[in-house]
Amino acid sequence: MEDVNFPQRLVHVDLKGAPPRMNYYEQIFPIIASMGATGLLVEYEDMFPYHGRFSHLRAPHAYSSEDIAALHTLAATYNLSIIPLIQTFGHFEFILKHDEHRPIREIEHYPNALCPTHPDSFPLVTKLITQVLELHTSDKFLHIGADEVWHIGKCPRCQDYMEDKKMSISEFFLAWMFKVAWWVKKQHPHLTIIMWDDMMRNVTADVLKSSGIGELVEPMVWQYQTANFDLPSDIFSRYSSIFKGLWTASAFKGATGSTQFLPPIQHHINNQLTWKRVLSENKGEIKNFRGIALTGWQRYDHYAVLCELLPVALPSLCLCLRVLTQGSFTESDHDYVSQALGFPHRINVLPFPRPQVVEQGANFPGHKVYVGVQMWSNFVCKYQAISNSEGMLGWFSDYLRSRNFTNPVQVENIMSQVNEVAENLSELRTHLIPWLLEVVYEDTVEEWVGSFIDPLLKKLTSVIEECKTQIMIGGRVRDYKKSDY
Known part of the structure; x- marks a missing residue:
């Protein structure tokens, strides 16, 4: 089996729950950089310092513009790039929960997805993107989300639009994402745009090509399983024939249950190993592989309870990074990460079932x-x-x-x-x-x-x-x- 390298190894920082204090970044950046991280995929949600008519979107402890500038400076110190992630279709709860934005919901009773045919939707999305990019002028990538848009094409206006244009749901989805990505490219031609792939995972090559989306974005294929990925057999060849680049996404926490509190580390290690195997098996089909993002979801959506906290999952993150940099998981890898985090023994990668002896003696941040x-x-x-x-x-x-x-x-x-x-x-x-x-x-x-x-x-x-x-x-x-x- 031909080996595969991961050019980029992004650590996903999900801020829609339990956002770290700024000084915690100072403590963990040198650690994750030493373990092989090359960048951060920062999903701000309500932690971004939106201003003007969007000030109400900020959480009580939202980061300031000075905080984000400091985050860039700190990341650069450890050669970590930053990629902001802005949801532009689904998972729009942090905006749609506010009464003033309720009219742009696709389904009035549900705050999950915006209505792409509402006249206020596109101006709102572009203004949000503008404010975020104003504080990310030196960054080269932008992630525009677009995963799990469960409520699409449901309102009468959208249904009339699809009927008039003879569009399928997939074509309707791609048309909105093309519109958003086209605007971003026109305003910021230097940016490479990334989006989650799941909503177009089963779309035919002909539909993808005709949508024009392939000229504007690069898909990030996410899968958090540990044995056989539930992916179409032709996904890599199909995507490589359409898009200029391809990303993948694994998980180091937040993917094994909405109420999970301790990451099942062996599961996440196996997830990385499976990605390595799958990519190696399909290496001949993949053109311009960009890298992988290790996702660390903090909530399953804006309304869900908190799952594993970042300090609790730092050992999992470091072990997963070790797998991706070394290409395997050996006893020496286990020992290396355990010692680096100050454990007097090997990190317990099987924390369940509970109760178990509490692991003490480590000295990593948190x-x-x-x-x-x-x-x-x-x-x-x-x-x-x-x-x-x-x-x-x-x-x-x-x-x-x-x-x-x-x-x-x-x-x-x-x-x-x-x-x-x-x-x-x-x-x-x-x-x-x-x-x-x-x-x-x-x-x-x-x-x-x-x-x-x-x-x-x-x-x-x-x-x-x-x-x-x-x-x-x-x-x-x-x-x-x-x-x-």
């Missing part, structure tokens, strides 16, 4: 958050084990408690176990908040704690209070008077 999330996951598993235990199910069921017919001997044992988890979790909360604040902003800390720690603490407290009530009652005669029949 390692305390890495430890804290592992501890939290163990406490969750311990509570789940108690909830499903013979004691809880056999002596503390909803039915028995509703009749106040419980044995204090068993209840005291249950309360002791639950109380231990509650105390440990409460103590972790006090430590984890300042650990998180070293890396992310206050609103992210509030969300993570409010999503994952506080609900469990509330549940544990409720069980403890019920235990106290049942112990006070103390082994009563069964109440036969309460009946649901």
Whole structure:
């Protein structure tokens, strides 16, 4: 099998959840550069300092223009290029959630995709692109998104337009992307435009050619599986006959579940290895391979909960970069990355099932958050084990408690176990908040704690209070008077 090189190895920085503080970039850039990263694919979403009539799009801790300038300077220090990513069709939630932009939704009730035939859509998209590119004047690439446009051609205006032009959904999609890309090329001819490929993955070569999109963009083929990629057999030959360049995308986090909290590292290592194999097998079909982006999704969409935090996934990222630079994953590769991140042992690439021994002793940036999330996951598993235990199910069921017919001997044992988890979790909360604040902003800390720690603490407290009530009652005669029949 002929080997394949990855000319560009981009680290995707997804800012639509848990955006890092600027000083965290200072800590991790030298690490990821030393591991083989060549650039950053920065998906700003609401973290960009939009101004004027778009000021309302900014998150509370959005980066300033000075921050973005500093990001460029810092990246250049470590020979990292920056590619901004702006969604221009689907995943438009951070804009369409605002009432003033509700009219340009494709489906009025859903904030996912814009309506390409609405007269305000194109001016809005071009103004957003203009503001972003004003702070990226030295960059050579622009990613215009366009993945997972599930709601397309649904509104009456779009349906009338397609019927009038005799267009299929695919042709309609390509027409909008051509319009956006044409405008970008006209205004910024030096830019190479990239877009996600999934919406045109099954479009025929004839339709792609007739759309003209091949002269304007380069597709980024994403796939996060670990064995056999779900890709059309002719995708590489077809794309190479249409487009001037080709990119791929793997994942180092955020691709194995919307509520994932620890990255299954071996899965992501295997994803990189599979990409290497697939590209090697198709090397003869691929012309002008640009490189790969290691995606690190922070939410599945703007409304979803946070998945793996960046500090928790830094070991996964470094191991995946090592795979791409070395072309394999050996024990020496494992040792190299583990030692570079300060682990006194090999990084655990199989963190599930939980609970497991918490990996401590590392000293990479954000390692305390890495430890804290592992501890939290163990406490969750311990509570789940108690909830499903013979004691809880056999002596503390909803039915028995509703009749106040419980044995204090068993209840005291249950309360002791639950109380231990509650105390440990409460103590972790006090430590984890300042650990998180070293890396992310206050609103992210509030969300993570409010999503994952506080609900469990509330549940544990409720069980403890019920235990106290049942112990006070103390082994009563069964109440036969309460009946649901």
